Amino acid sequence: MSSTSNPMLKLIAEAGPICGCCDLEDGAFCAGLSDDGLRGLKAIRGNLRVDAQHTVFREGDPADSAYAVVTGTVKLSKLLSDGRRQVVGFLFPGDFFGFALGGTYAVSAEAVTPTALCRFSESRLEALLDRTPELERRLLRRMVMELSFAQEQMLLLGRMTAREKLAHFLLMLSRRAEARGDPQSPVAVPMSRLDMADYLGLTIETVSRTLTAMKKDGLIALPTSALVDLVNRDALRRIADGQAG
Amino acid sequence: MSSTSNPMLKLIAEAGPICGCCDLEDGAFCAGLSDDGLRGLKAIRGNLRVDAQHTVFREGDPADSAYAVVTGTVKLSKLLSDGRRQVVGFLFPGDFFGFALGGTYAVSAEAVTPTALCRFSESRLEALLDRTPELERRLLRRMVMELSFAQEQMLLLGRMTAREKLAHFLLMLSRRAEARGDPQSPVAVPMSRLDMADYLGLTIETVSRTLTAMKKDGLIALPTSALVDLVNRDALRRIADGQAG
């Protein structure tokens, strides 16, 4: 973040209107903004580091800040009073979250890995939106995409089998890793089996068993429990799309 | 809609900045807009009637219009290639849908009952948003709420039992009926058992059986299959919140 020998920093300087607070480019929430929009964002930006498993904010808290992931992974989740949990999303570098327009947070946010965040004060962000139509339109577009992603997740949760859920999940991780410039085939799975289970509406045992079965079928390989090799991507895609058992 | 003896029309005239295209007030997408914002919306508004079970648009179609429900009920759904279906939302008078910012529709929209809609050309709406920050902010706020609702639905689909799902669903229908000024206790259930099942991630048989069981337990009464009396609302709420079996 401060070493001048970091090759990324040079790239950022050359690329022009990039935030400069992080190494992210095209995928990021702030990427591609005009100089003006970036200036505004930078002016209200704060930084934050969160240890693995620590909470950024809790469901029901007054929503006083929005965040962007710089490095690490964050999960958003909701709880039932008896402890049942649903993870409603995983966030990777470039992703934006916690935007509630002055209400309360609808979900809790916790770091999955050690994480660096950009923090934007809600009130200042809202004021900035008043002044920066470009930014507001971008946020609107982002919310449209988020909603569409949530609808796809509903299809997964309501209508897919365990195997289809896992295939879909692994391909999603791979696609997003690729978008950030990370390797897409031995794909990193930074979250625990419990987090995966709570995201897919399954139990840890079913996640584990299903992965083992997929390995046996030559669909994937598991070099470590946090690394999945997508051996037969086409077959995975067919399964994820509900065209095969 | 045109009779001068309709008491609603007088109310609308008195209330000032109400669209006038429909009988809706506070809950509506356009309610509470400034005269200016309303003028803009009215200028790009078209009307549309859709018969029950007919399609407004299909998943994957280019998104050339957004819509608001005036009367009737609309469902949004996604399909898997083998026919499995997930209903991702029901829309009632005042609700806004089909807003995709120039992309393609992520879901299909079908009328559940005979339905009247306001139609807004996507390109004109986007141009209007450029000119009307008030409207864009409202839309942004709406998307935030929609997303939060979608996240709650994920919790339901991933982690609730059939009985909890039904309790939650009936209370949601009741709450929204009340918000529109409709009776909240013998609550109207305009959609078929299949639509309910596809919304809750269940089968029609499970929906039917669960309703029967809830009737037997004195939680609800079923005057007709499309009308549900919420006999014991508190118990329903406890079940919906996951505090009781």
Added chain:
DNA sequence: CGGTCGGTTGAAAACAATCAACTTCTGTGG
């Protein structure tokens, strides 16, 4: 009056959950 459609009920099957044991990995302290 027969036919179809939507809804309900019954019996059997299946997928995933639960309960439980065991293995592997990780980190810590001797």
Added chain:
DNA sequence: CCACAGAAGTTGATTGTTTTCAACCGACCG
């Protein structure tokens, strides 16, 4: 550096909720 403890993950046996397959009921309509 090794030994141990705890956490995370895997595997096995069994249970159970929901699905599937099937029959039946009642309403609406030609």
